[in-house]
Every structure is written in structure tokens, then in C-alpha cells.
Amino acid sequence: MDVQSKHLLNSPDTLVVDSLKGLCDLSPQLALDVDNKIVYLKDRDRAKVALVCGGGSGHEPAHSGFVGEGMLTAAVCGSIFASPNASQVRRGIDLVDNEQGTVIIVKNYTGDILNFGLAKEQYAASHPDKSDKVRFVIVGDDVAVGKTQGKIVGRRGLAGTVLVYKIAGALAQKGASLDEVHQLAEWVASNVVTIGASLGHVHVPGTAPLKSNLAGTELEIGMGIHNEAGNSKESPLPPLSSLIGKLLDFLTSNKDPERSFLEFKKGDNVVVLVNNLGGISELELTGIVAETRKQLVNRGYAIARILSGTFMTSLNMPGFSLTLLLLPRSDVHSPSAEKVLSLLDSKPNVPGWRWSSGTAPAPPTSQEVKGVEAVVSYDHVVQFRAADPNAFVSGIRNAVQSLISAEPEITRMDSIAGDGDCGLTLKAGAQAVLKKIDDGIINGNNIVSSLIAIAQVSEEVMGGTSGALYSIFFSGLAQSFQSQSIPSGSTVTHYQWKTALSQALDKLYSYTRARPPSRTLVDPLAAFINALRDGTKSSSDNHVFSEAVAQAAQAAEGTKDLEAKAGRSAYVEGETLREKQVPDPGAWGVKLILENLGL
Secondary structure, eight states, X not given: OOOOOOOOOSOTTTHHHHHHHHHHHHOTTEXXXXXXXXXXXXXXXXXXXXXXXXXXXXXXXXXXXXXXXXSBSEEEEEEETSOOOHHHHHHHHHHTOOSSOEEEEEESOXXXXXXXXXXXXXXXXXXXXXXXXXXXXXXXXXXXXXXXXXXXXXXXXXXXXXXXXXXXXXXXXTTOOHHHHHHHHHHHHHTEEEEEEESOOOOOTTXXXXXXXXXTTOEEESOOTTSOOOSEEESSOOOHHHHHHHHHHHHHOSSOTTTOOSOOOTTOEEEEEEEEOBSOOHHHHHHXXXXXXXHHHHTTOEEEEEEEEOSSOOTTBSEEEEEEEEOOOTTSSSOOHHHHHHHHHSOOBOSSOOOOOSSOOOOGGGTOOOOOOOOOOOTTOOOOBOSSHHHHHHHHHXXXXXXXXXXXXXHHHHHHHSSSOHHHHHHHHHHHHHHHHHTTSSOTTOXXXXXXXXXXXXXXXXXXXXXXXXXXXXXXXXXXXHHTTOOTTOXXXXXXXXXXXXXXXXXXXXXXXOOSSSSSTHHHHHHXXXXXXXXXXXXXXXXXXXXXXXHHHHHHHHGGGOOOOSSGGGGXXXXXXXXXXXXXXXXXXXXXXXXXXXX
16 A cells, blocks of 8 residues: 655654644643643642643644543653653653642653653652652553553553543543542553454654555555554455454454453443544544444443544554443442543543543434435426327437447546546436436426426436536526416416526526637537527527537637636646547537427
8 A cells, every 4th residue: 555655844853842832732731841742731620630641742632632631741852752751751740730630641662651750759769748649550452462462561551542542531520539540540441442444554743655565455454553463364355344344353342352351241331433544544444333332332332432533643544443342240349330421521621632522322223224216206397299109209218319329538638637537427317318318307208397307307317516507507498488378287488488498597607607719518509508598590499409509619729728617627637638639528428419309
């Protein structure tokens, strides 16, 4: 998989401080010790326990983004993926000095434990009267590291650490004692498990580009947040349902002696945290939420809360992690589940905490409504006949078949001038129109119903901008015929067609700013309608129609030399379009329709 090795920054050396300054710009309650890279709460209540955390940068919003009322008091930041030194941490402890004491919370990484631990011991040595006022909590929630492998170093700290921050910080905000805050932080750290999965490693600003990474078909399970390798790879990429099932096995299985860190039982209440490691889209992330929720329920667990968002990243890693917090059972001596959830639900005044509902997820049956197909009624539609009903249907059939045949060429045009989907969009609409013809809905004896059916197809099957434009235009045609006071069952005349087409174009103009010449489908459409309207009375109707089609074809051809003023081509550099001599794909579609109507 390609690695994103480009970054937006002034300098790799100043990136962390620049980021912390921006954080303070967002949150005026914060202050920054620039030299020591410490973000802390300026006007804190010194009668309440302080919480200090930190570690290497690159995991934002952890850790600095969680500093504020109701969560952390200070975050001591190192360079990217590197622990801060003990001197920085000692300064952080001094900055949050208070009457109650301080709880230091760190992830289980050697550098963090050594530097934060050293700072704690140095502080105790120089402040013997406060030696018991600084407590230490280590979070190791990664289940990818087996018990044998982690026998000495223990498990790595991952996104579950954020739940320790949140719950302990909320308790401290309520004025709890140092012992109470420390004990609850320890309890959360002991009852949380996490595992991650990623499509690739990440590049650290200021370092050489990665020379190797996961292949385009590979996914790695159990990666750490500093580019550490995971414990297994999947190839080809598994469907999400399979991946989530495997991750939940890692988290909850009691059969794996290497990873049965917590004893999960059917019926247990859990808090779910779906964490974006930095490079997963919100669209995908909420899909992960849905699949995780479904599988946990199917396994017999009760979900008390679901949290989702970007909490602890690995820069822009294209992956996510799942965290489960096992809530207390009623028969276990521990804080009550109600207390833990209450603290989790309290809203902290910090920039990094994501919105959460504060309630258990509702049953899917109470939220999911099955779609009901819209039924188009023609009960109140006045119907008119075409002069030649068979020719009317035959002309529409020929026109849409020409779009189907031209799909590859229109797609090629749009791959240069737009987003590449115009040919497929027109083809889909054309195929749906053919079905309406085969079903007898589009027929020459019911012109208005036929136009409404085409408008419906344009909206529902084509979609997007072109679908909306076609739908508005054909809806406008249908409206115009019914507003012309034509007796029901009458044969529509060429004059009535010209009037309806002109009014439909005006209707279209009320919803789009495109006017010829604009390099859009409006160019040939307007050319055709204007030529029909302006045709000489001495000419035959067929001659006027042929001349109007020729004008439309000329307008479509002319879009090759036009600068786009509307539509998606407006975002493509004009000179590029003129050099390649690519007509507007939408205009070309209108040209084909008119040339093949044969009316």
C-alpha cells in the first residue's frame, strides 16, 4: 500500500510545539509551557486531585487534546513517538501542584514508564512531605501481545487509556480523594482490552520514506501505535464482518490461554470504543460501529455505551482499534456499573472528547424503517396522445439505446472532463427507461404519464446532478402540457410541443445557473429548443425539427472549445480540456438523444 509521506508543516522540528499552540488557540482555558511541551489547565481548582499524562506526540487528540475541566490537568508531550524526558515530567508535576495530590497515568511503554517514573521518584525525594501525594497508573490494554510474549514487559497501552483518563478525570472533578481517584483509575485500567487493525504503516515527519509496507491486498492485526508490527496479516482483505469477528475473538475469548486477560461471560455489560487510528473515513468508521454492535449482541453481550471517533491515533494510520470496558457485575466487589457510566457520560470541557449519547444504543428495530417504494399515481393526470404513438415510443427506444451503446465513449470523455461516471449514469437511466417501455408505462397514448415516468427514472436511477436536471426538465414538460388547457385525449400538436419544451427549459433555468455557452448539457438542449421556437412558419415541422437537431449537435461539438462555467468540468483546468478537444459528456448525451429520436 502506498505510504503518505508528505506532510503540511513548517518544520519537523517545530511540528509538536506548533500543534500545541494551535490547541491552545482552540481552548483558551489551556496554557502552554513551550520549552517543556506541557499543556495544562490554567485556572484549576487546587482543592481537587490533578491528573497528569503524556508520552510521545503523534497520537492526537491523545494526550494534550484531553486536557481541561472534567478530564486531565496536564499533558507532557515528547517528540513524535518518543517519550518526554524526566525533567519535562517533573515540570508538569510542579505545574499542577495542589492540596489533594496527583495521579500520573501512562501507557505501558518502556520510555514512558522510565521517564514518568523517574520524575515521580525525583519529586518524592525532593518533597518528602508529599511523597505519597503522587500516584502512578500504568495502562496495558493490548490483547495482541500474548501472555508469554509480554511476560516481562507486559501489554502495550492503546486507546483503552483514554477511558482511564475520562472516568478518573470525571471523578476528580467531583472532588473525590486521591485514594478514590487512584483506585478507580487502577480498576478501569484492569478491566479494559483493546486490539487494532490497519491497512498500512505510517511515515513520521522528518524521517526517510518507508521502504516497505503492507501490500495493497494486506491488512495487519495487532499493530501498535508506533508502527510496531502486529501478530498476523490477512490477505486478501477480509470482509468487515469476518475481521470484526476475529478481533472480538481476541478481545473476549476465554479459550485462548495467551489472551484471556478478562473473563467475559454471556450477558456481561460492556462499553465499546471504536477508535480511528487517524486515516479511516467517518463513513467507514460508523460502518465498523454497526458491525461491532451487531456481533456483540449476537454473542450475548449487553452494550451499555458505544463511543466512536478519533481518540488515540498513530498519526494518519489507515486503521482502527476496538476497545471493550467490562463493566462490574453485581456480585463483584468493585465500583457500581451505574457510577462508572455516570462518570463516562459527564461532559468534559476538553477539545478532544467526541460527542456521545450518554445512553445505551436503541434496539435496531426501533430505529430502522424499511423503505417503501414511492408509488406514482396518474389518477389526476390529464392524458394526451402523440400524433404517431408508435413512432413516439420507437423514437424514445432508439434514443436510449444510443446512450447505452455510447457508454464507453462518454465514460472516456468524463474521465478527462469530470469524475468518470457520466456514461454509466446515462446508461443506467436508459436501461430503466427501456424497462418502463416494456412494462407499457411509457407509451404514445399517454404522453404526460410517459414524461412523469422518465422524470422518475432520472431522479431515482440516474441520481446526481444530471439525474436531477433531466428529472426537472421532464417534470416541467409534463406540467406544461397540463397547463395548456388541452382537452383530455387530444393529439398533441407540434405547436404544443414547442410551447412545452420552451416552458420546461425556463423551469430548468430556475434551478441551474448554467446558460449557453456553459459547457454543460444545457448548451445543446437550449440550442434545440430555441431553434424549434424560432423556426419559420413556412418550413415543414420535420424540417424545423431536423434543423433544431443540427443546432443541438453543433452546440455539443462546440463545447470542445469552451471553458466550463458550470458543472464538474468547471473544476478542471480549461486549457487542458481545450487541448484534449473533449466535448462535455452531458452535452454529448443530449446530442445523441436528439439525433436518435427520429420524430
